[in-house]
Amino acid sequence: MRYSTFFPKARKQEFKEDLSTNAILLTKGGFIDQLMAGSYTLLPLGFRVVENIKNIIREELNAEGAQELLMPLLHPREIWDQTGRWSDPEVQKIMYQFKDVHRREYGLSFTHEEIVMNLLSKFVKSYKDLPVAVYHFSTKFRNEPRAKSGILRTREFFMKDLYSAHATEADMADYYNKIKDAYIRVFKRIGFPEVKVVEAAGGVFTDKKSHEFQIVSDVGEDEILFCDRKDKCECKFAQNKEIYKGLPDNKCPGCSDGCLIKSARAIEVGNIFPLGTKYSEAQKVFYTDEGGEQKPIWFASYGIGPTRVIGALVEVFHDERGIIWPKSVAPFQVYLISLDGKSINTEAQKVYETLNENNIEVLWDDRDTSAGEKFANADLLGFPYRLVVSEKSGDKIELKKREEGKEELLEASQVISKINEG
Amino acid sequence: MRYSTFFPKARKQEFKEDLSTNAILLTKGGFIDQLMAGSYTLLPLGFRVVENIKNIIREELNAEGAQELLMPLLHPREIWDQTGRWSDPEVQKIMYQFKDVHRREYGLSFTHEEIVMNLLSKFVKSYKDLPVAVYHFSTKFRNEPRAKSGILRTREFFMKDLYSAHATEADMADYYNKIKDAYIRVFKRIGFPEVKVVEAAGGVFTDKKSHEFQIVSDVGEDEILFCDRKDKCECKFAQNKEIYKGLPDNKCPGCSDGCLIKSARAIEVGNIFPLGTKYSEAQKVFYTDEGGEQKPIWFASYGIGPTRVIGALVEVFHDERGIIWPKSVAPFQVYLISLDGKSINTEAQKVYETLNENNIEVLWDDRDTSAGEKFANADLLGFPYRLVVSEKSGDKIELKKREEGKEELLEASQVISKINEG
Secondary structure, eight states: OBGGGOSSOOOOOOOOTTSOHHHHHHHHHTSEEEEETTEEEEOHHHHHHHHHHHHHHHHHHHHTTOEEOBOOSEEEHHHHHTTTGGGOHHHHHHSOEEEOTTOOEEEEOSOOHHHHHHHHHHHOOBGGGOOEEEEEEEEEEOOOTTOOSSSSSOSEEEEEEEEEEESSHHHHHHHHHHHHHHHHHHHHHHTOSOOEEEEEOOTTTOSSOEEEEEEEOTTOSEEEEEEEOOTTOOOOOEEETTTOOOOGGGBOTTOSSOOEEEEEEEEEEEEEEEEETHHHHHTTOEEEOTTSOEEEOEEEEEEEOHHHHHHHHHHHSEETTEEOOOTTTOSOSEEEEEOSSHHHHHHHHHHHHHHHHTTOOEEEEOOSSOHHHHHHHHHHHTOSEEEEESTTTTTSEEEEETTSOOEEEEOHHHHHHHHHHO | OBGGGOSSOOOOOOOOTTSOHHHHHHHHHTSEEEEETTEEEEOHHHHHHHHHHHHHHHHHHHHTTOEEOBOOSEEEHHHHHTTTGGGOHHHHHHSOEEEOTTOOEEEEOSOOHHHHHHHHHHHOOBGGGOOEEEEEEEEEEOOOTTOOSSSSSOSEEEEEEEEEEESSHHHHHHHHHHHHHHHHHHHHHHTOSOOEEEEEOOTTTOSSOEEEEEEEOTTOSEEEEEEEOOTTOOOOOEEETTTOOOOGGGBOTTOSSOOEEEEEEEEEEEEEEEEETHHHHHTTOEEEOTTSOEEEOEEEEEEEOHHHHHHHHHHHSEETTEEOOOTTTOSOSEEEEEOSSHHHHHHHHHHHHHHHHTTOOEEEEOOSSOHHHHHHHHHHHTOSEEEEESTTTTTSEEEEETTSOOEEEEOHHHHHHHHHHO
């Protein structure tokens, strides 16, 4: 696409210094726009990043046999009453609940356990109908008292939630572990150098322990404690501070070879809950087992917040000039800059077309503006490759990777292979 | 995918006869599930149809330079107050409005004109920043007093809404006509034999006339009047009954060669509104023109409801046995049936893999159930092709198109080319 007709352009104004890095860079670059406190529009650039993240999640979940659907956001009180969560003071703090003009009561979705259980009750009769794993990408609402600038904690956000239903605890545990591994693959493919799988409390979802997927970052709201592994130690101990009960001398509770515990701030980008039979018993969703007996369904739920993932990515991948998107989720692979006027534009047009023909996504800064502004914008938007066509580059193309300082002069065909090879 | 592990299976129960055909067939087939009156989950089969419809819309809108984004669903009252629509009694009838625990007032989105205008106010300063065309697919809420069974009129639905902003009325009119043509292409590609472009009132959106895209169907809620064209008459006169002022003797007001007016019930699947400067003036969104003067932005909005489109498709394309999906939007192209036990299953497995390798989407009914049930299910779900592998078919495959009665015995390679050729 051409940046001259792209909506919107990057913003030039300066921002208050107390804003988080992700809020400043994403807002300046034109990835997001704040509608009100805790609520953002995903602008075309941000939307493209989310779509890339969604596709990675989709591929990994489909590979585990999960099926995509779309559930409603407006929930009738009656279904939430079945588990008692409607009236749970902790739920009422975060769930928007209201009456319509006919005094019917509704809640806005912040999660879908009750709704999935209601759906399963209509289709799951026998052990032959299990297991079931369904997910959707949809909007969540949370009456967030701590809404902060940026997209790490908002009142309305985009989320993938997966629910799995099983005949036995063993089958649930097995699938739970498969999804745990799938999540690790998802975050790796998205580009995070490391994701910590952390034991945590179950919150308003379950009395059992859950697992969080945490990205270490100073702006994270969570504090996590994990094994500061020595060589050869394979310990995976990691807990959220909420549940951590330390040992004397800061020793790691997970291993016996004298490792110590380390602490860090972290951003939670995903969480998974082994819910057991709490929901099926409360909502009376039973199946008939092979012996003809009625049994409650075993249930688990799994969330990833793609918008929050974007915030975490920007916190991890940026420098003083702007964002540095990993290739796998970048909104475009190439920021193409043409300088020095009309004759060059013809050259740039050719490069632009060649990239498009090779299915390399390119945003061409074809504006009639200064070289300095175009270079600064390339760094702010942070696509993996910057290409420059100018009088200086002659019949070649100047290529620079966003994360490296080095420029190279290359033929068009070399540019294509360089980008395709990563 | 394999039907044995697919969620959910078709339902066997009978439905009340007063339900609409789309409600019955989509519910029985497992395309949708009702959560409460006027609210449905799109189950995996229904979700796949919606995704196919979305892709067609996306391609046609992107070709007209529109850009995809995602806007919030929870709107602050203040922005809706700028146009006065928050307090408009007609709006209050359909918009869910509520206060949170801090007495802040929110509305749930049924449309986004005010929100888009608010967004444009931050980015559009000069005529150089125009035109802008942005759209999203998102959930809409409507406090619908007439919620009916099926997905034609619901309280929560999925919608594509596009908004365009222009420097001049002429530019707006030009783009409005382009999108009108794009919509005609969309509905043609989706598979409707004809879509009527009908003049209508602007409702709560504008005092100007709008255009509706109507599919003739007895279950439609609208009555439309249109020229019953004679040979060679090119008249496109069509109006919603709401605004129709007839001529004596039932003459068509649009042409002078004696055509008459015909009336029909129809389902509205899209609508477009030339909004003019009503919103930009009320919300004070001005741009600086080439002469340095401040001018209000010209604005238009355009909607298509993919879930309602599905309902209309089923009303138009069905017979007494089930749905007949057009190829372009069918959830799978092939319903593969294997009969006669295990040795056949090996054959069927080969066919299944060949289809997948050729990127032909196939649902394989590999259940241990009767031939009659499988055939009935193939007809109910209505994919374009039914393939049967059985002892009778030998080393060939029996192919039947859903909309034709005729069966053919073919080699695998012939099956592939037949399906690819359409």
